[in-house]
Amino acid sequence: MALSVRLLPEAGGTLLWDGESYDPRIPYPPGSVVNIMIRPTGGYQFAGWTGDVPVGCQDDVPLQLTVGEAPQEVIAHFVPVRKDVPELVFDADFENGNGILRYNLRNSRGLVIEPLQVNAADNIWWHFKIHGITPGEFLQLQIVHSPATEPDFAGDSPPVYSYDGVTWHRFIGAKSPFIQKFTAPSVEIARNIPYPYxxxxxxxxxxxxxxxxxxxxxxxxxxxxxxxxxxxxxxxxxxxxxxxxxxxxxxxxxxxxxxxxxxxxxxxxxxxxxxxxxxxxxxxxxxxxxxxxxxxxxxxxxxxxxxxxxxxxxxxxxxxxxxxxxxxxxxxxxxxxxxxxxxxxxxxxxxxxxxxxxxxxxxxxxxxxxxxxxxxxxxxxxxxxxxxxxxxxxxxxxxxxxxxxxxxxxxxxxxxxxxxxxxxxxxxxxxxxxxxxxxxxxxxxxxxxxxxxxxxxxxxxxxxxxxxxx
Ligand SMILES: [Zn+2]
Missing domain, CATH: 3.40.630.10 (Zn peptidases)
Known part of the structure; x- marks a missing residue:
């Protein structure tokens, strides 16, 4: 097979595949574009890609690559979750904020978040802050019980994040779970660039x-x-x-x-x-x-x-x-x-x-x-x-x-x-x-x-x- 994906250590995570992402059982002919999606397992955090990875994409999850003629290998790195760092703190209690923290997955630096249904309307907006980030770490964010994240609902689009509330960046991933690297202790995340009242x-x-x-x-x-x-x-x-x-x-x-x-x-x-x-x-x-x-x-x-x-x-x-x-x-x-x-x-x-x-x-x-x-x-x-x-x-x-x-x-x-x-x-x-x-x-x-x-x-x-x- 021209493309192989290795997890290091193997116990650190799993490859996720569905109709749209890399499936190791399929031989990909040269020229195919594949999305490689991983998920860390308990006790580990994702830590980036090495190997035949396009320049600038070492932190991308999912990782998108085009299969070449020569054999390619990419390595997904995982590190044990540190116990000596601050815990993640979730906050949606501000104007235009929306989100309920369902679980703090302390063992994998992940949060499970559910948008609140205001006036029983479709809960398709979320907007929250996370504090306590160790700059440079990858967090795992799952958004649940929102029609915008249901597989059949075609709600995929990359959320936005900002460290200062002024400059907004896009997530790499377009669907939950999101695995995204953050480089500051606090981040503001929203479905799209917010414009509060x-x-x-x-x-x-x-x-x-x-x-x-x-x-x-x-x-x-x-x-x-x-x-x-x-x-x-x-x-x-x-x-x-x-x-x-x-x-x-x-x-x-x-x-x-x-x-x-x-x-x-x-x-x-x-x-x-x-x-x-x-x-x-x-x-x-x-x-x-x-x-x-x-x-x-x-x-x-x-x-x-x-x-x-x-x-x-x-x-x-x-x-x-x-x-x-x-x-x-x-x-x-x-x-x-x-x-x-x-x-x-x-x-x-x-x-x-x-x-x-x-x-x-x-x-x-x-x-x-x-x-x-x-x-x-x-x-x-x-x-x-x-x-x-x-x-x-x-x-x-x-x-x-x-x-x-x-x-x-x-x-x-x-x-x-x-x-x-x-x-x-x-x-x-x-x-x-x-x-x-x-x-x-x-x-x-x-x-x-x-x-x-x-x-x-x-x-x-x-x-x-x-x-x-x-
Ligand atoms: Zn409208």
Missing amino acids: SRTLALAAEMAGPYVQVLNLATSEKGRPVKAFRFTDPGTPDVGKRIVWVMARQHAFESHSSWYAEYLCHWLLGDDPFADDLRRQAITYIVPIMDVDNVYAGGSGKEQLGADGRRADFNRSWVEDSPWAAIRAAQRLLERLCQRHDVAAFFDLHSPWYPNTPSWHIPRVMEEQGQRFADIWSKALEDTGTSIRWKHRLMISGQGDQDTNREPSYMVTSTQYATRRLLDRPTEHIYMVIETAHWHDGYGNFITLDSLRAYATALGRALVRFWQNG
Whole structure:
């Protein structure tokens, strides 16, 4: 056999294999790509790979390699767990934190963690800290009882970690159990780059100058202000200005969408000539977090159980007399704006299911201009001069759509509401849901904060160009 895997010592661990990872019974022809997954056994810790391992991959679990022509051998090293080091300490008791420690596997430096189900919603968000790490050690983290980690649920995507809460890195592994090396005594880990509620308060304190007004859109059910920002150039009269509406985080676990909104706020206050144009032509409203209570509590917000015993999804509650104050307030504001202005753009920022790539949901009535806007946006992204990309998938949805028909009548999404209540003529209008992926851009590149900044810039510039081209 061309490839062999040795465990050193043999008692230190086991090889794990399933349909996707290395199986020693299978002969792999040259050119095959294999993922080698190991698991330490009690009393041992993983300590890295040696042998025919690609440069820079000595700490990767799973280890991905391409089988060559010559025989290859990789060695998985294990070391006995030390008894003279601090114990691991688990903490999820902070804003946006979520996780219950089920077991501290002291004998193998592992933790078994279960995400808490907030309001009986799908428990697909987790966010916690681990202290007491011996820098350089590999921890074993098992996330259990979450649909995002069930084998059949296609919830795989690598979580993120940070030592300072500012710079975020990706795990190597995309599914539990995760075996990851950490190089500092404390680490913060989340399903994706977190954007806690307090960040909108900080943003509100930071946004200043003649072009922005900070508003409280509503007070949430738990008494938290829902912050909104209004951007325009007061030097140009408001009469005749278009309205641009951007909101994020109707689903609390979709943290990337709030970053997108925040970067759009910064762009709108910046010195890009396109931002200047947009400030003169439009009044832009941005709400970075709609479901503030679930974001605060670390809930996912997906399909939560309402007081009336019905499953109520925030984004499908754009009905009259919605159960959420933020939605009622948004509707009142939009309908007031609609009387004097044209609500010309309506963007509802989301993130799709974990492994999914970026997509846009465009109401059927806007199919033509949705396609046109996508082309303009892609060009605007290219023009940012970054190498940041996004593989488009346009999904045309709306009235007459099969999925819409299957939904109970009490469910109305934001874009269904907007096309029914705010849209007088589709031309020059663009209403859509932007699903910014958690993981990668469709070409295999990780989505980072830089990507989200570039997407926001492209969105702002594309709007100006969209109206220029008419
Ligand atoms: Zn969503």
